Amino acid sequence: MDELREDTFLQDDLLEELRQDPQELEEDGVGSGPSNVTRRTFIQGSVATGAAVSIAGGNLLQPDVLRAATEPVARTIELRVNGETHELEVEPMDTLAMVLRYGLDLTGTKLGCDRAECGACTVLIDDVPHYGCSILVHQVRGREVTTVEGLEQDGVLHPVQQAVLDEMGFQCAFCAPGFIMSMAGLVKANPNATRADAQKWLAGHICRCGDYNKILNTAERALENARATLS
């Protein structure tokens, strides 16, 4: 309390001096000398410096505080992918495609547009094709995710993978994993689908090489392979 009072007295004292005319101060012999720095200019400088430090400090502190308040908090989740359970630390805005590629190293899932336009990131969620770039990884907790790496079973190719080899239907094949996963979804949903059905089913995919006719041949062959496996 005494310290506080002393500070207050000191401030009053300084304010009083600041109000004084410099001429008066020099006459008082306050702060004059060879350096030409009077007590008044020293005090003014100190006050200005203090204010500057205070402002700078405020500016430095504010973003830190804001950053701490808005920084995403990573959470540990369990993810079922290709029949295995993985424990992963993810952030709230992580997409499934990002986590598959950069968290689990399953790079068969491609990222083309990253905004639900090209289909390169397609994976199966409970056997239904979805764009991995447009679904948050939190949304697939407790669901079964299948990527192109998980199609082969015990060394046996999936009917769609076999069809790709049979037809050699892709050029650069960047789009292939997405098409393949959608075809796998079609084969599962309706192995009796026609070429026209496949064309509609695959409408959400873009092949930049424009290889659509061969891709539809592949889809037809995949459906044939699936029917042969079932019979």
Ligand code: FES
């Ligand atoms: S990367 Fe997901 S739709 Fe293009």
Ligand code: FES
């Ligand atoms: S084969 Fe090249 S993008 Fe489809």
